Amino acid sequence: MLDQNIKAQLKSYLERLESPIEIIAALDDSDKSAQVKELVTEIAELSDQVSARFDGQHKRTPSFGIAKVGEQPRVFFAGLPMGHEFTSLILALLQVSGYAAKVSDEVLEQIKGLNVSADFDVFVSLSCHNCPDVVQALNLIAIHNPNATATMIDGAFFQDEVEQRKIMAVPMLFKDDQHIGQGRMTLEEIVAQLDSDSASKDAERLNAKEAFDVLVIGGGPAGATTAMYAARKGIRTGIVSERFGGQVMDTMDIENFTSVQKTQGPTFAADFEAHVRQYDVDIMNLQKVKSLVGADQSATGMVEVELENGAKLQSKTVVLSTGARWREMNVPGEKEYKTRGVAYCPHCDGPLFKGKRVAVIGGGNSGVEAAIDLAGIVEHVTLIEFDTKLRADQVLQNKLNSLPNTQVILNALSTEVVGDGSQVTALVYKDRGTEQLHTIELAGIFVQIGLLPNTDFLKGSVELSNRGEIVVNDRNETNVKGVFAAGDCTTVPYKQIIIAAGDGAKAALSAFDYLIRSSDV
Known part of the structure; x- marks a missing residue:
């Protein structure tokens, strides 16, 4: 099942286990069960901290759960978690044992405070690069909520159930058999959806923030680069994003970014975010902007940004880097059958x-x-x-x-x-x-x-082209004082990751130059 190189890597990971764990498999006489048994056996043989049992009881066979010795499993894999999901398996083994997840203390406390009692199922395909984030998020929720379970279901292993539930898009997420979401979702998005009071908490926290020197709207390549370049100038920088990474998160192979011979969108986006976090940037994720008021029109003399949750942020300059989204056909039946074909x-x-x-x-x-x-x-x-x-x-x-x-x-x-x-x-x-x-x-x-620019909220605020793109000059300035724009949402030709990143750098430098000449920094 596992080649020698993978076994060696997995063995080194298992050395980090914090306590003994056991893998409990539910099997039958099928070939698929034989494959699961082989995988479970090979994992158990790699560490004396891991034991295997084959007397599990689960409504899906074959499957296996992972638990601390003496406890009931709450994290399950129905199928073979290979391909993109192999990382989900490794993290589950470690985190069930007590190994700390790489999430902020704030998010971890929010997870523990959910006190959710539910069975979560997520249907995946092993070639899906969006699925692991959802699987890993649900596993973490189950690990820290004793009355919750999380099950990854490989659609290829359970075709009958896929047909029965009419699942035609992944990841597809269910809570107690009720559909609650599909498509790429981050841990923070899932937690926010389960935490009914998250919007008001966010609004209160965001309203308390001091004014920024540069506030970036959008977390794709343009926004990330803008934030990094601005922060390097030593000025107060913030970035508001619905999801960090933007459209790159939905891109599979990237082979034309200079010095990066080949990578995948989610990996590239994670690298962008990690780079930005090396600097003093206030990252406000999962936030959607409702409106923008220019400095000339606002009572404060600053650019004001209102979020969907009611919070208001102020900044001396704003860089719009909201990117673009997939264009729809806009024909009868498209919306009705989205995710159903x-x-x-x-x-x-x-x-x-x-x-x-x-x-x-x-x-x-x-x-x-x-x-x-x-x-x-x-x-x-x-x-x-x-x-x-x-x-x-x-x-x-x-x-x-x-x-x-x-x-x-x-x-x-x-x-x-x-x-x-x-x-x-x-x-x-x-x-x-x-x-x-x-x-x-x-x-x-x-x-x-093709793509549509994410600029609907800007109608009437800044000048837009007939295609909905933000009109900018060669210094990335819009027609509104103190407001700049960069990347795929603008009239800059050729929508490419490398162009957006360069555009973000130029916008940050232009914003800084504006601040200097305005004697505001």
Whole structure:
């Protein structure tokens, strides 16, 4: 099951166990159970602090739980936690034993204060790079709440349950069999959702903050770089973000950031955040901005930022780096069948459509890459492109055209997502040349048609282009005094991570220059 290199690494991790633990497996006579038994046995053989039992009782077989010796397990894995979930397994082994999690004292106290009594289930695919964060968050909640359990469920191991629950997107989160969320969620987001009083607590804490010299809105590459450059100037810097990392968190492979030959989005975002935390930056995560008032219009003479929870922050300058989000088709049926056949992340949700027919909407690099990836999993992929030709790089087009189970339809407009009330069954498109409507029977639709800037809250506050992008000059200045902008939310051409990061550095330097010339620093 585990090769020698992985065994050696795991053995070194198990040396950090704080107390003896046991792995208790619930098995049957299936081949899948044999694989789970092999994994559990190999782990137990690597440390005298780990013992294995095969008399477990669980509603899902095969599965195994992890517990301190003498206690009942509260952390469970239904399936084989390999691939992206192997890290979740290692952390569970350590943290169940008492090894301290790498979270702030504030968050840990909030987890312990939940006093939640519930059974949490999260359905995953082992190729999903968003799933481990949710699995690890739920495990930590279960470890610190004696009346809670957390179970990772590999959808490939439990296809019948996946079909029964109509799970067509991962991670998919349930609390006592009631659906409470899907998609990427951080530990802080999950805790905030479970803590009914978190919004008022946050508002009180944020309202008490002193004014900033530079306040950054958005935690993607542009925002992170802005905050780092500003903090290096020795000025009071804060960053407000819905989720640190932004769109990068939904990106799989990154191979074009100079000096980083290859990495994955979540890893890259974590590196960004770790770098920012090396400096004196006040990071305010999980906060959504409601409105912005320029210094000329505010009573305080500073730029004022109001958050959705009611809190208000003040700053001498603000840098807007709110990034962008996936563009939707905006056709009938899309919203109704989102996560029930309509998806936006082929890496995460592709394995749930194994052996089925799917479509990809969009003929740019993202769309063609998605079609290529999916072709190795699903029965057939139909790529729908609005234009009369694909816009992807030629090397990607050549690869797509070489695959036997793909089809490209050009000059086509998607007009409707069709379903049976519970899941997608077909896509309707119009041939733009003949105006004729066609219906493709399929189980999944992956939308890859570009990005929209996250600037809705700025309408009427700063100048926006007809595409909704923040209009900036060559110094990243907006039309509002003391307000700058950087990255994918602006009119700067070419939406690339490296360009956004450079744009953030330029915005920070421009804001600092503004402060100096305003005699405010």
